[in-house]
Every structure is written in structure tokens, then in C-alpha cells.
Amino acid sequence: MTRVFNFSAGPAALPEPVLRQAAEEMLDWHGSGMSVMEMSHRGKEFIAIHAEAESLLRELLGVPVNYKVLFLQGGAIGENAIVPMNLLRGHTGADYVNTGEWSKKSIKEAKKYCAVNVAASAEASNFTCVPKQSEWKLDPNAAYVHICSNETIGGVEYHWTPGTGDVPLVADMSSNIMSRPVDVSRYGLIYGGAQKNIGPAGATIVIVRDDLLGKALPITPSAFDYKQQADNDSMFNTPATYSIYIAGLVFRWIKAQGGLSAMEVHNRMKAALIYDYLDTTTFYSNPVAREDRSLMNVPFKLKDEALDDAFLKGAQARGMVQLKGHRSVGGMRASIYNAMPVEGVKALVAYMKEFEASHG
Ligand SMILES: *Cc1c(COP(=O)(O)O)cnc(C)c1O
DSSP: OOOOEEOOSSSOOOOHHHHHHHHHTSSOSTTSSSOGGGSOTTSHHHHHHHHHHHHHHHHHHTOOTTEEEEEESSHHHHHHHHHHHHHOTTOSEEEEEEOSHHHHHHHHHHTTTSEEEEEEEOGGGTSOSOOOGGGOOOOTTOSOEEEESEETTTTEEOSSOOOOTTSOEEEEOTTTTTSSOOOGGGOSEEEEETTTTTSSTTOEEEEEEGGGOSOOOTTSOGGGOHHHHHHTTTOSSOOOHHHHHHHHHHHHHHHHHTHHHHHHHHHHHHHHHHHHHHTTOSSEEOOSOGGGBOSSEEEEEESSGGGHHHHHHHHHHTTEEOOBOOTTTOSEEEEOOTTSOHHHHHHHHHHHHHHHHHHO
16 A cells, blocks of 8 residues: 655645544444444544544644534535525624635625625735735624634645734634634634545534624524534534544644644644745745645746756656645745644755756
8 A cells, every 4th residue: 555645735635643543343342333434424433533532632732612513514615605694693794804715705795695895905015915904994793703724725824813902713724724823712713624634525513702603693504503503512413423523533643642722832833844945046946935835735937937847747656745835826835734744844845956956
């Protein structure tokens, strides 16, 4: 068996010990005689799996007691609609900060449900930075302020937490959740799909302050009404059981590594290996402002895009896959989530240097 270094932006690499444990438990989970996939979500086995996943998530992120943790479905794109349906609470509009492709998708979807005030936009810089808070034009009557904490395509990340006063801060954290500690109490709601840094696609994590619940628009589908899901421990409908089980194993793995502070140290070290090299060369480039560079997704371009295919082929031959950039921006992108070992990043940088030496 050969495992590659998988730089996919998502669904993304999972920690190998998690996959091994899942393989061992595939046919018979803890003497139950069943795979987790075959269990009733209301049986005692799965209830225990679900409870452990939630309690580990709470412990790792330090989720305060007045927040609900929900395991839903529909992904972050689903949440782009579900958030306004639940959080408008009688307000007519919401503030959105536009830092790139995922922000734009959130804005477009929210416009179906409310007036969107784009409080700040990085469009003028072609989405290569996070607009400074001093430039934000927040509406005091907004239902919430929405940000994308890590733009997975553009490689732009917030390394600070915006202040929004009494207006709840909402963050799409799909691609940097669990990569470092977060002060959850600064947010009204955090959401993200599992498939970047948590587990397999299918589960969507929502962490929401409980005073924001219970005022969903009447048209909100019941399965997407946070209050109904919270009252039913995320089992108003059948949850993504297997994804939640794997997420729980990933949380255990993170805890065994030393928790989110240890993850941050590891992630900073990995990202620095690539950015430090990018800063020494003109053969490759990354357009993002230094202070806003993503620790999770590193987009880069070759000086001559005619070399892109040769670069990707050579990477593949060396066991490094999924480096092609998003179709909307081209170039390359190395996604280096928690599960990417430092060896993978070292191999990539060594290959980038080798390729520059032979093609530069
Ligand atoms: C991947 C991603 C999404 C899309 O998530 P889906 O699970 O496909 O809905 C949204 N936002 C961000 C920041 C992402 O990285």
C-alpha cells in the first residue's frame, strides 16, 4: 500500500491513525457486531459516539456552556441560506465582509432572504487581503456580521477577531476550524463543513449562542431550524452518522497531539516552510498580504503557466497530488490542514526547489 501526500482543499486528507482505527472497527464496532454505518442513530451505541464527538469538540474549542453544538447536513453552502433564515430575528438586513470566493457565495445566497450590506470588501485588491476593521462600515441594526475566516480558494485568513459590539459575529470557518484555538465567546455563530479539517463530507458543524435560537423565519425547513435541532440533540432528522463517528476519532487524535495550541504550532511551522521559500524566489508567487496569509491553503503561481502541467505531473510522480489550483484562479494550491504531516510539506518544498532549478 502506498499513501500519497494529498494536498486536496476538500474533501481532504485525514490522519492515518484515524483511518486505521476506522478500518479496524469497520465490521464490528466495540463488540456491537455492527459497523457504525449500520447503527440506528437512536441506539445506545451511536448516542455514545455522538455524545463523545460533541464533548471532545466542546473541550478542544473551549465552547462555553451557553452555546449549542449541532451536527447538521447541507454543508457550508447550505448554511449560507440557513443562517439568515435563523438569525434575522425580525431584522431586515445583515452585514457581510467580502474577502473572496466563499464570501461572495454567502452574500449571493443571503440576498434571497434579506438586505445585504457589504460592510467591507477586498475586491479592489483582487481579494489579496482582509480589509482592516477601521474601514468596515457596519450597520448597527444588522442582524449579524458575517465573515469567512479563511478563504479556501484565495488563501486569505483572519488572524484577528473582528469586534462587532452587540451585533452577533457569524463566521464560515469551514477551512480553518480546529486548526488553532478560537475564542468562541466572541462569536454568535460558527459554522463549517466537516470535510476540510474535521472528517468526511456530510456533517456540518454549527456552534451557536443559545439566545439566538427560536426566532427562525416561518418558512425555515424544520431540519434546518437550529432550535428544533438543538431541542432534539441534532437528531430531528437522521444525522450523518458515519461522518460524526469519524469526526469524533479526529477530535481524539487532535487531543492526543496536544489540542488546538499544538495544532497551531504545527500548522504555523508547516505554512512557514512554504511561505519562507516563496519569499526567496520569483519563480513562484503568492499575491496575499503577508499578515493575511492562510495557514491552511497556500495558493501559488508559477512564473510561466505553460509549466503548470509539467509541475503537476512531476508532483504526481513523487506522490504529491491535488495541487492544482481552484478552476476560478488557476495556478497551484497546497492545502495543508491538520492531517498533512510536516514531511509532506518538506517534500513539496524540496520538489518546488528542484523544479525551479531545472526550469528556472
Ligand atoms: C469548502 C467551503 C465551502 C463549501 O462547503 P460545502 O460543504 O461544499 O457546502 C464554503 N465555505 C468555505 C470557506 C469552504 O472552504
